[in-house]
Amino acid sequence: MDKYDKVVELCRRRGFFWPSSEIYGGVAGFLDFGPMGTMLKRNIERRWRETFIQSHHGLVYEIETPVVMPARVFEASGHVENFTDVIVECLQCHKRFRADHLILEQAGEIQGIEGMSTKELDELISEKGVRCSECRGPLGKVSRFNLLFRTNIGPYSESVAYLRPEAAQGMFVNFKSIFNAMRERLPMGLAQIGKVARNEISPRQGPIRLREFTIMEVEFFFDPKAPGCTLIDEVSDVRLRLLTEDMVKTKTEEPMEVRVAEALKEGYIKTEWLAYFMALSTRFISELGAPTASQMFVAKLPDERAHYSAQTFDQLVRLDRWGWVEVSGHAYRTDYDLSRHIQYSGQDLSAFRKFQTPHPVRVTVAKPKVERISADYGKETGKILSAIKGIDPGALKSRLSSGPVEVDGLIIRSEYVEFLEKEETLSGERFVPHVAEPSFGADRLTYLALECAYTEREDRVVLKLPPSIAPVQVSVFPLVNRDGIWEKAFSIHDLVRRAGMISEFDDSGSIGRRYARADEIGCPFAVTVDYQTMADDTVTVRDRDSWEQTRVPVNGLKEFLWSRLAPLRFIT
């Protein structure tokens, strides 16, 4: 029985999580969270929210957008086209392969294979004689498998929609509105915690690979001409364990350890904001209980990267059974998404950049000679006028200098337009912001925290969850159930509850059994009321990790507990 099995067994037993729709046989890739699991997951989400959003108020804002979005959004985002795999199946042994990978493997380098249609790939396969790499059997037709969950909006089957595979698109399509509402300041981050769905071909690994999961993402918009991170000094000494693109290419396995400042100076990380978020992520994951030595960032090679990304690092964490597992992705998405939405929606999603000093420019203005045009075109004059308006005056001028210009069958002659040169002052220019994106899977983090916390002591399970995320923070026990001790204990339980902590009251079984129960759900503190309490109004507070007890006066209990629950814990 390895650690994964032990954690899964504990989680079932104590109400953390288990397979979804279990009474009907279960469905692969979906997970149900019980009371303890939900509290733990919420706490992890809360800590993420505090780390990435609340401590950046004025810079990063949280929003909430629907899971279902119309097809057009994902056509624009490129997911309908690219969030697919080209699959080919061997007709003999029925093994399935990534078609493009198989072709490259057997036919060598082929330019532009990435963008090829399934037909083109079919042709390549017969042309190059590509066969099954396992049994040498013939291959079937190449097909595309899209990982988007598809649905309809309302009763109309033609209104196709998809469940979002990432929360990001909700932030991109809302960029302009929020940018306006938040007084047009850049940089600006938008964040979202919510459900996403990906129709994985064959998910395994329990909570690690799900078809529906909670994502926690920041889309951080900045001016590519002012890419500096204003907060970089706060993290410049944070050490990142990095496998750069070059190291991945040369199959290096041991990451280098570099300071954030160095990683930027050496160009390992292309943008400061990405580096900043990677540093925050290192701290965040440490706080969940994963030592920095079992964390690293690995660069994705160009052909492994998502279609939108110019640079991506995966943050990996070492798990007992599965080795290095991705817990977050850090992508430099450039202006890809906003540009695509500008193109597909026809809306202006750009920002305005003021020049430090406005500079004068000479502009060409086209002034149509209406009388001259109407002499030639009569009732169609309006069409000519709008055609002239639609062309950049400077361009029109140079084109007309070499003869008439034709637009939609209309002939524009040089005698129709008079060009004036004007002096104007330009105070700035429009541009499309760039985006750095850190993106986390909350379910994986929940499992990670549980695995890191799992320990055994004298045949008992002790979940050493960081107090900041423990589902239950305090347990209160009466040592005996008589002589007013029960009532006193219950009133202390009430006191702790009113102080804003999650407290459990347990009066059943021996005191040792109650400590053991509390340990199994990772409750960091157990308060016991005994005879001495009745005499001097003190209680014992027992520490989950050391099993040591401290006598604390009841009137100082709240402060005692809070001071030990609130601080962040960085485990190195």
Add this chain to the structure above:
RNA sequence: GCGGCCGUGGUCUAGUCCGGUCUAGGAUAGAAGCUUCCCAAGCUUCGGAUCCCGGGUUCGAAUCCCGGCGGCCGCACCA
């Protein structure tokens, strides 16, 4: 999707090879009570199992056969 192994109370498991003695045993966890009280002590009582689902073979199936679902491992997949 393919191949291998597997699926028994909440959990872990005995039984499956070789069908009947299994109206499924144990441990642990849970509830009620007694007792003890600072690390799962003890006693009593209680609840809880369509033996993953469906079909077949048989006088008889947890056990054998077929199909499905689910899990793990390997291959493949994982923007």
